[in-house]
Amino acid sequence: MTESPDAFEKRARAFLDAHLPPRPARTPSDRVALLEEIDPEREAGTLRAAKRWQGLLYDAGFAELDGERADAFAALLSRYDAPDLQPLLVGLHIVAPAIRAHGSDDLKRRYLRPLLRGELTACQLFSEPDAGSDLASVRTRAVRDGDSWVVTGQKVWSSGAHHADLGEALVRTDPDAPKHKGLTLLLVDMHAPGVEVRPLRQMTGGASFNEVFLSEVRVPDADRIGPLNGGWTAAITSLSSERAALGGTVDAVPPDLVERLAEQARRRGVLTPAARARLGRLDAALTAAAQVNRSAGLDPAAAASISKLLVNRALALAVEAASAVLGPSLAADLGDGDHAWAEFLLGAPALRIAGGTDEIQRTILAERHLGLPRDPR
Ligand SMILES: Cc1cc2nc3c(=O)[nH]c(=O)nc-3n(C[C@H](O)[C@H](O)[C@H](O)COP(=O)(O)OP(=O)(O)OC[C@H]3O[C@@H](n4cnc5c(N)ncnc54)[C@H](O)[C@@H]3O)c2cc1C
Incomplete structure (x- = not known):
C-alpha cells in the first residue's frame, strides 16, 4: 500500500525531530556565499557530518524521493539545522546516475549503494585545459593493457577532487575515431598511484577546485561506465543530471x-x-x-x-x-x-x-x- 502524503509527512517529521535541532534564527552576518570559502579543518568536519547525515537519510528511505515527496521533505527540512551535503553532491547527482543508467551489474553492486549512502565521495574529471564547452575534445588518453586501462592526462576545475575517493573520468580510447565516438567513461580510484591533485585558488578565497594530473594510472576495465567508446552518451547522462540537480x-x-x-x-x-x-x-x-x-x-x-x-x-x-x-x-x-x-x-x-x-x-x-x-x- 502506498503511504498517504499525511502519513509521509508525519514519518518525515518524526525522523527530523529525532536527528536534527531546529534551524537557529538568522542573523545579518549569516553567510550568503554561493561558493563557500572554507578552511581544510572545517571542510573535514563538514564532510564527516555530510557522510553521517546522508547515511541516516538513505537508511530511513529519505535519500531518493520522487517529485512531490522531495518537495514536501525539502520544505520540512528547511526548518531544521541540517548538515550541508555539498561534499557529496557530485557523487550523488553526477556519478551515481551515470552508473545506474550505464554501468554493469557488477559496477552497480560495488559502487551505487556506497555512493548513495555517502560512504564514498566522488569528483567529475571531465574538463581539461583545452576541453571545456567543447568537451568532446578531451585528450586524456587511456591505453588498454590486459584487463586494465593505463590513463595519462590532465583534468582541471575538478570540484572536490581533494577529498574524493572516486573520479568519473572522460578519456580518449580511440584517437582515430571521430571525436565524440572515441571516448570512454572510467571510474578512477583517486587514491591509486599516479593520481596527483593540486588545489586551485579561487577569487572567493577558497580552493574547492583542483587540477588533477593522471600519470599512467591503472584502471581495471571492470570500472568502465558503459560501453567502450560509448563514453559520450554516458557523460551526457551525468551532465543532464548535474544541470537538473545542481546548477x-x-x-x-x-x-x-x-x-x-x-x-x-x-x-x-x-x-x-x-x-x-x-x-x-x-x-x-x-x-x-x-x-x-x-x-x-x-x-x-x-x-x-x-x-x-x-x-x-x-x-x-x-x-x-x-x-x-x-x-x-x-x-x-x-x-x-x-x-x-x-x-x-x-x-x-x-x-x-x-x-x-x-x-x-x-x-x-x-x-x-x-x-x-x-x-x-
Ligand atoms: C563552479 C564550477 C565547478 C566546476 N566543476 C567542475 C568539475 O567538477 N569537473 C569538471 O570536469 N569541470 C568542472 N567545471 C568546469 C566547467 O565545466 C567548465 O568551466 C565549462 O564547461 C566551460 O568550459 P571552459 O572553462 O573551458 O570555458 P570555454 O569553453 O573556453 O568557454 C569560454 C567562453 O566561450 C563561450 N563559448 C565556448 N564555446 C562556445 C560556443 N560553441 N558557442 C557560444 N559560446 C561559446 C563560453 O560560453 C564562455 O563564455 C566547473 C566550473 C565551475 C565554474
Whole structure:
C-alpha cells in the first residue's frame, strides 16, 4: 500500500525531530556565499557530518524521493539545522546516475549503494585545459593493457577532487575515431598511484577546485561506465543530471535572498521605489525558475537548461541589487555582516559557467529541443 502524503509527512517529521535541532534564527552576518570559502579543518568536519547525515537519510528511505515527496521533505527540512551535503553532491547527482543508467551489474553492486549512502565521495574529471564547452575534445588518453586501462592526462576545475575517493573520468580510447565516438567513461580510484591533485585558488578565497594530473594510472576495465567508446552518451547522462540537480535549481540560491536584501536596504534607508522594483524583478525571476522545475509535461533536460538560465538571470539581478544596496561596504570587512555579500557577488559568475555555460545552454535548447539549425562546428 502506498503511504498517504499525511502519513509521509508525519514519518518525515518524526525522523527530523529525532536527528536534527531546529534551524537557529538568522542573523545579518549569516553567510550568503554561493561558493563557500572554507578552511581544510572545517571542510573535514563538514564532510564527516555530510557522510553521517546522508547515511541516516538513505537508511530511513529519505535519500531518493520522487517529485512531490522531495518537495514536501525539502520544505520540512528547511526548518531544521541540517548538515550541508555539498561534499557529496557530485557523487550523488553526477556519478551515481551515470552508473545506474550505464554501468554493469557488477559496477552497480560495488559502487551505487556506497555512493548513495555517502560512504564514498566522488569528483567529475571531465574538463581539461583545452576541453571545456567543447568537451568532446578531451585528450586524456587511456591505453588498454590486459584487463586494465593505463590513463595519462590532465583534468582541471575538478570540484572536490581533494577529498574524493572516486573520479568519473572522460578519456580518449580511440584517437582515430571521430571525436565524440572515441571516448570512454572510467571510474578512477583517486587514491591509486599516479593520481596527483593540486588545489586551485579561487577569487572567493577558497580552493574547492583542483587540477588533477593522471600519470599512467591503472584502471581495471571492470570500472568502465558503459560501453567502450560509448563514453559520450554516458557523460551526457551525468551532465543532464548535474544541470537538473545542481546548477539549474533555485536551491543554489539562499532561500531568503530577496528578504535579506530588502532588510539591508531598509536598514540603510535606501529601500526606494527603484530598489523595490529591482527586488520585485529578482523575486519574479526566482519564482519563474522554481516554477520551470515543477512544470508538468516539460522535457526534464529542457527544463534543466531553462531553469539554469533563469537562475543565472536571477543571480545577475541579485548581484546588481546587492551592489546598489551595499555599495563600497562590500569591499572591506567592517564586522557588520555586509562582507558576507562579497562572497555572494564573487561566487555568482561561477554558476553561469559550471555544468555548461549559459551560451552552451542556449545552443542545447536551440538544437536539441527546438530543432533549430545547428551551430557551425
Ligand atoms: C563552479 C564550477 C565547478 C566546476 N566543476 C567542475 C568539475 O567538477 N569537473 C569538471 O570536469 N569541470 C568542472 N567545471 C568546469 C566547467 O565545466 C567548465 O568551466 C565549462 O564547461 C566551460 O568550459 P571552459 O572553462 O573551458 O570555458 P570555454 O569553453 O573556453 O568557454 C569560454 C567562453 O566561450 C563561450 N563559448 C565556448 N564555446 C562556445 C560556443 N560553441 N558557442 C557560444 N559560446 C561559446 C563560453 O560560453 C564562455 O563564455 C566547473 C566550473 C565551475 C565554474
